[in-house]
Amino acid sequence: MTWDELDWEALARLRRRFIGQEPFDGPYWESESEIASYDFTYGERIGWKWDHVVRELRLRGWHPPAGPVLDWGCGSGVASRRLLREFGATWCSRLTLWDHSPLAAGFAAESAARGFPGLSVTQATPGLLGGDEPVGLLIISHVLNELTPAARETLLELVARAEAVVWVESGTSAVSRALGGIRERLASTLRVVAPCTHANTCPVLAPGRERDWCHFFAPPPPGIFADSGWVKFGQRAGIDLRSLPYSFLALDRRPPTEDRAGLSRVIGRVEHLKPLARWLNCDAAGLAGLELPKRADARLFKELERTREPLVYRWRREGDRVTGGEAVGAKA
Numbered sequence: 110m111t112w113d114e115l116d117w118e119a120l121a122r123l124r125r126r127f128i129g130q131e132p133f134d135g136p137y138w139e140s141e142s143e144i145a146s147y148d149f150t151y152g153e154r155i156g157w158k159w160d161h162v163v164r165e166l167r168l169r170g171w172h173p174p175a176g177p178v179l180d181w182g183c184g185s186g187v188a189s190r191r192l193l194r195e196f197g198a199t200w201c202s203r204l205t206l207w208d209h210s211p212l213a214a215g216f217a218a219e220s221a222a223r224g225f226p227g228l229s230v231t232q233a234t235p236g237l238l239g240g241d242e243p244v245g246l247l248i249i250s251h252v253l254n255e256l257t258p259a260a261r262e263t264l265l266e267l268v269a270r271a272e273a274v275v276w277v278e279s280g281t282s283a284v285s286r287a288l289g290g291i292r293e294r295l296a297s298t299l300r301v302v303a304p305c306t307h308a309n310t311c312p313v314l315a316p317g318r319e320r321d322w323c324h325f326f327a328p329p330p331p332g333i334f335a336d337s338g339w340v341k342f343g344q345r346a347g348i349d350l351r352s353l354p355y356s357f358l359a360l361d362r363r364p365p366t367e368d369r370a371g372l373s374r375v376i377g378r379v380e381h382l383k384p385l386a387r388w389l390n391c392d393a394a395g396l397a398g399l400e401l402p403k404r405a406d407a408r409l410f411k412e413l414e415r416t417r418e419p420l421v422y423r424w425r426r427e428g429d430r431v432t433g434g435e436a437v438g439a440k441a
């Protein structure tokens with residue numbers, strides 16, 4: 110696929126659906142060229158979010174469990190391909206792709222087989238989804254707002270059987286809060302690995318916090334701003350190319366190996382004013398608005414302005430004033 114081969118009409122149709130002008134009332138993929146065009150554009154942007162999530166999981170010392178992988182609601186299959194690319198595929202015994210659109214599942218299976226020669230790649234069978242085969246690592250990406258209540262329950266039954274789950278969604282308030290509700294529901298059976306740095310009830314969902322939501326921003330590759338294809342896509346899709354908001358959840362059944370004592374997660378973006386940086390912070394004590402005066406640590410101030418890494422830190426603090434800090438896995 111190249112920018113010249115893109116099916117712009119199909120992308121316009123998808124856009125109408127994604128912005129809510131057309132309902133999600135069953136499988137909607139109409140052609141292979143539509144899926145390929147999605148994969149090249151919307152899917153690629155989702156891939157950048159996955160790259161950021163995987164980076165955080167690696168920095169935090171997490172690795173997928175050896176065994177099978179199931180990509181549920183796979184679309185073009187970008188999520189599982191990105192995760193396997195970043196973690197290597199040697200631990201993966203089999204990649205299974207499921208989408209209620211057979212066209213999408215077929216495209217995803219072919220792309221994965223091409224991308225990972227030697228990997229066992231299959232499309233899901235009723236046996237796997239229905240409850241007698243191990244699920245292994247369950248991958249879910251950008252599907253929550255398309256599900257009927259019944260489909261959501263079916264998915265949550267699979268989540269309950271999984272060894273681990275990595276679930277990435279858009280960064281809107283509604284979707285992030287829905288994912289937060291799912292976290293609360295699952296936290297008694299699966300351990301929350303990330304983005305949380307603690308196992309407490311999610312403080313964003315507490316009364317009085319209705320205006321906050323747990324979301325992050327992935328950095329797009331810098332080259333896209335000078336790429337006429339991406340610029341044209343951004344204009345036609347009505348997308349700000351600089352902004353890649355997402356929410357996510359990583360869950361695991363295995364005992365922890367990651368050390369998260371004292372870790373904080375920055376929610377949203379750090380805001381830089383002249384004399385200070387400020388942000389909403391989440392840690393084991395809950396949510397707090399923190400400030401870093403520039404003169405307290407000019408190096409850290411600059412790092413927070415420039416870094417492309419996920420914002421997971423161990424701060425040194427005096428109350429809500431930060432005096433210094435180190436990024437998680439700083440030497441990794």
Ligand SMILES: C[S@@+](CC[C@H](N)C(=O)[O-])C[C@H]1O[C@@H](n2cnc3c(N)ncnc32)[C@H](O)[C@@H]1O
Binds near residue numbers: 184210255
């Ligand atoms: C926005 S696309 C995301 C695709 C892919 N996961 C990604 O991140 O690029 C949502 C996908 O979910 C699939 N889907 C929606 N409802 C589903 C259901 N009930 N069962 C299986 N797949 C579903 C759609 O067919 C579509 O491929």
